Amino acid sequence: MNAPRTARARARIELTREILSTARRQLGEAGAAGLSLRSVARELGMASSAIYRYFASRDDLLTALLVESYTEIGEAAEGADDPGRAPIERWLAVWRATREWSLANRHEYALLFGTPVPGYAAPHITAEVAGRMPLTLARITADAKRSGDLSPPPGPACDASAITPEMRVMLEGMEFSVEETARLILAWNRLVGIIGYELHGHLANVTADDAAFFDYTARTEAAFNGIAV
Known part of the structure; x- marks a missing residue:
């Protein structure tokens, strides 16, 4: 039986989904070559340094x-x-x-x-x-x-x-x-x-x-x- 996820783990999963959803929207604006972690973080109201805890690059x-x-x-x-x-x-x-x-x-x-x-x-x-x-x-x-x-x-x-x-x-x-x-x-x-x-x-x-x-x-x-x- 799998252990229940902690509140922190659930929050991480949810924020990861939000990051991916925002990045998909930005694909239509900047294209894949123009995608950046900083722009995604900016749209989500995150500190640019914080998003690197979810995606290293x-x-x-x-x-x-x-x-x-x-x-x-x-x-x-x-x-x-x-x-x-x-x-x-x-x-x-x-x-x-x-x-x-x-x-x-x-x-x-x-x-x-x-x-x-x-x-x-x-x-x-x-x-x-x-x-x-x-x-x-x-x-x-x-x-x-x-x-x-x-x-x-x-x-x-x-x-x-x-x-x-x-x-x-x-x-x-x-x-x-x-x-x-x-x-x-x-x-x-x-x-x-x-x-x-x-x-x-x-x-x-x-x-x-x-x-x-x-x-x-x-x-x-x-x-x-x-x-x-």
Whole structure:
């Protein structure tokens, strides 16, 4: 049985949440590169020295924001997946949930998938939570393969050297071929890319219905991965 949190511990958790919430708001004003602990402390009415007891540096704050945002987009994807439904329905539900989260959290999306922050190198912990969303697509594909419902169309071969050992470890147990792994990577990148195009206005005067074109993209990637549409 876990010991009850002390009042001090609860207060620390609450203030940490306030710091992260304020930092997320400031992402929209200054961008990730302009985020600073001092500006967050100023908005919260804290002494600038006090905030360093919660986050030792700007990089620590960025890492916490990345982990929080990757967790949220991963939870959105996982929460949309119903293993009892047909593979294409599961696939579309995950794509749509990922888009919905991104449209509602534009600045966080830019932090995750936009221009890298100069001088900042994300630690390995961010890679662990970043895998939750693409792994949801992988599980759908793996389930379809196990049930005999995966029929990928012909396509160019992918050299095994193009896939990192880390990626193969992440998909361990799903029994994907090199080509199947490569197609999943393409699907994940297409998902991130089409959302980014929409958020940054690159589909203006190109698509008349962004949601409909997004669904077309999702179905196209499903078909390329062998999921019947």
